[in-house]
Amino acid sequence: MKLVNMFSRAPRVIQYEAASAFFDLNIKEGQKVSPHVLKLIEHVETLKSHKVEIPDELVIDRILHSLSKIKAYVQFRVNFNMQDKKVSLDELHKMLVQAERDMGLSVSTTKDVLNVNQKSKGTFKKSGKKGKKRTPNRNSAKTYEASTSKPKYSAPSGDKCHYCCGVGHWKRNCSKYLGDIKAGKVTPVGPPPSKDKGKEKQV
Structure with missing residues (x-):
């Protein structure tokens, strides 16, 4: 007790x-x-x-x-x-x-979390730098055209074009051939012409 x-x-x-x-x-x-x-x-x-x-x-x-x-x-x-x-x-x-x-x-707790997130996002947008825009890829026809529009070498005067059958130029330098590629009528075959100096073989 x-x-x-x-x-x-x-x-x-x-x-x-x-x-x-x-x-x-x-x-x-x-x-x-x-x-x-x-x-x-x-x-x-x-x-x-x-x-x-x-x-x-x-x-x-x-x-x-x-x-x-x-x-x-x-x-x-x-x-x-x-x-x-x-x-x-x-x-x-x-x-x-x-x-x-x-x-x-x-x-209130949920609101505080949202406010913190919004503030952090705003700070990031102010301090961040805008990235450079990526240049879109060119299609194969335009790339091939750009590489062949100004050829460094011309064909001998006696050579015959295998595309238009004209004389004095090769198929790769043929204006008709290049025009058809640009218009989408013809798909270029093979890689663009080589940049090595010297006489090249006919396409």
Whole structure:
């Protein structure tokens, strides 16, 4: 029996702890308002069970003051006091929960993450350099035409073109052949002409 009395908490200790928590407890950033308000009301009920009566108006003032660290609730407190409306603790609890939803405080963590991501993206766009646009690939006909439009060597005067049967030029230098390639009528065969100096074999 002596051990039970030694380790049991005295009513005066319970009363003191409940009173201290009631007057010291304040909401934290990112904390939901409902558990906070219910915790304060719980301390009030504990005090009542020990015959310590706290008027509801004082409890309401304490609850509103405990929210003063969150700027969004400061305006709520101002509006509440301006209305001079008498409400019960349960009604105040519901009003604060609804205000939390209206102000979007219940998803503050998600919003903070989105804001950080948006800021980082904006910084990247400002500091980043625009890349150079890639030049589109040319088709084989235009490449072949560019390489053969200005030949460095001409055919001997007696050589015959195997494309138009004309004399004095090769097929690779034939204007008709090059024109047909440009028009898409003919597909060039073989690689572009070699750039090596000296006489080349006829195509």
